[in-house]
Amino acid sequence: MTHKWRPATLAIHGPVKRRKAHHAVSTPIVHTSNYSFESTSEVYEFMKAKAEGRIIREHEYGRYFNPTQQEAERKLAAIEGAERAILFSSGMSAVILALMACMKKDGHIIFTGDCYRQTRDFATNLLPRFSVETSLVEPNALAIEKAIRPNTNIIFTESPTNPYLRVLDIPAIVKVARRRKILTMIDATLATPFNLRPLDSGVDIVLHSATKYLGGHNDLLAGVALGRHALLEDLGKLQRMIGATPGPLTCFLLERGLKTFGLRMEHHNQAGLKVARFLESHPKAVKVWYPGLKSHPDHRIARAQMRGFGSVISFLVKGNDKATRRFIDSLALFLITPSLGGSESLVTQMSMMSFFDYSVEARESIGIVDNLVRIALGLEDVDDLIADLNQALDRV
Numbered sequence: 123m124t125h126k127w128r129p130a131t132l133a134i135h136g137p138v139k140r141r142k143a144h145h146a147v148s149t150p151i152v153h154t155s156n157y158s159f160e161s162t163s164e165v166y167e168f169m170k171a172k173a174e175g176r177i178i179r180e181h182e183y184g185r186y187f188n189p190t191q192q193e194a195e196r197k198l199a200a201i202e203g204a205e206r207a208i209l210f211s212s213g214m215s216a217v218i219l220a221l222m223a224c225m226k227k228d229g230h231i232i233f234t235g236d237c238y239r240q241t242r243d244f245a246t247n248l249l250p251r252f253s254v255e256t257s258l259v260e261p262n263a264l265a266i267e268k269a270i271r272p273n274t275n276i277i278f279t280e281s282p283t284n285p286y287l288r289v290l291d292i293p294a295i296v297k298v299a300r301r302r303k304i305l306t307m308i309d310a311t312l313a314t315p316f317n318l319r320p321l322d323s324g325v326d327i328v329l330h331s332a333t334k335y336l337g338g339h340n341d342l343l344a345g346v347a348l349g350r351h352a353l354l355e356d357l358g359k360l361q362r363m364i365g366a367t368p369g370p371l372t373c374f375l376l377e378r379g380l381k382t383f384g385l386r387m388e389h390h391n392q393a394g395l396k397v398a399r400f401l402e403s404h405p406k407a408v409k410v411w412y413p414g415l416k417s418h419p420d421h422r423i424a425r426a427q428m429r430g431f432g433s434v435i436s437f438l439v440k441g442n443d444k445a446t447r448r449f450i451d452s453l454a455l456f457l458i459t460p461s462l463g464g465s466e467s468l469v470t471q472m473s474m475m476s477f478f479d480y481s482v483e484a485r486e487s488i489g490i491v492d493n494l495v496r497i498a499l500g501l502e503d504v505d506d507l508i509a510d511l512n513q514a515l516d517r518v
């Protein structure tokens with residue numbers, strides 16, 4: 123059969139196979155920390171094969187791998203169109219270990235601004251301690267190209283970014299990087315493989331916080347790195363060494379959540395556009411950032427490379443800190459919490475949540491003003507969400 127299955131289908135079946143463990147339609151949770159052998163000769167054969175680089179049985183010890191994880195990884199690799207997926211206990215462990223597996227002493231890594239707070243902190247506070255130079259540049263292809271030094275060996279980007287939903291021209295970045303043999307990594311959490319296909323554009327390693335849209339229910343923490351076998355070899359070793367492995371229950375929840383991935387993303391994309399348009403037309407929302415809006419600075423790039431634009435929207439409330447807090451406190455459905463991509467709609471005032479410890483000047487220098495609000499739509503009826511936003515904005 124030559125037909126290529128689409129992401130929504132692969133999210134349910136993974137790489138299609140009829141034979142299933144215990145004939146179970148859903149993936150069994152194998153809750154064990156270690157795996158036993160029947161005899162010393164079985165141990166001997168296993169260890170000998172391992173020393174020769176052959177795998178005759180996957181399971182040995184829980185820090186290395188678990189069978190539920192294996193199913194989730196196979197499915198994620200199929201959805202992303204990757205040779206291999208490695209699951210992690212969080213998005214951040216995927217990001218940090220991917221960087222650690224590929225970074226070089228005296229090397230230079232380019233990061234793009236408007237990036238995830240913890241990634242920014244790792245880049246600016248921790249990496250210099252390991253004799254790794256870093257640059258944090260504007261999130262666009264030209265700024266990245268200008269920042270390249272002779273020792274640059276990794277370009278690490280996000281797309282869309284957060285909170286400003288900047289969308290990077292990925293083919294342009296890959297072109298620049300390939301010419302100089304620089305590795306490209308993208309944290310595509312906000313896009314998901316439903317909306318963006320970075321590997322098809324030649325990106326080397328794709329990362330996601332599976333805590334968000336992939337898990338989709340605000341009930342688990344996980345991360346995933348995807349790419350070619352050879353590139354992920356060291357990363358896999360590091361992950362098994364450290365034990366940044368997700369537990370069997372987490373893997374089950376993730377794999378189960380993926381069954382509705384296609385449906386959820388269709389909904390998120392439609393709801394995102396509808397709510398962004400509503401906000402843009404509302405007099406109490408003075409500026410709205412959503413890549414699907416014509417007014418967004420990267421709308422043209424987003425349209426060219428994304429299938430949809432997801433359900434994260436940032437906007438400025440007309441008024442000061444107090445007015446913004448009044449708006450948020452007046453919302454009935456939106457839960458006040460960070461994160462995104464789950465069934466419940468969430469709201470955060472960025473200055474208070476992710477950047478509270480920054481000085482006002484430091485915050486404003488990266489565009490985090492008091493009246494900046496980020497919403498992440500869930501799976502509720504979109505007209506109810508609009509009604510809720512409307513009544514809360516009316517109280518500003």
Ligand SMILES: *Cc1c(COP(=O)(O)O)cnc(C)c1O
Pocket residue numbers: 212213214215217238280284309311312331332333334343344345461
């Ligand atoms: C949430 C998030 C992370 C971190 O993921 P965790 O699963 O919380 O560790 C990294 N990058 C982006 C873009 C995120 O949204």
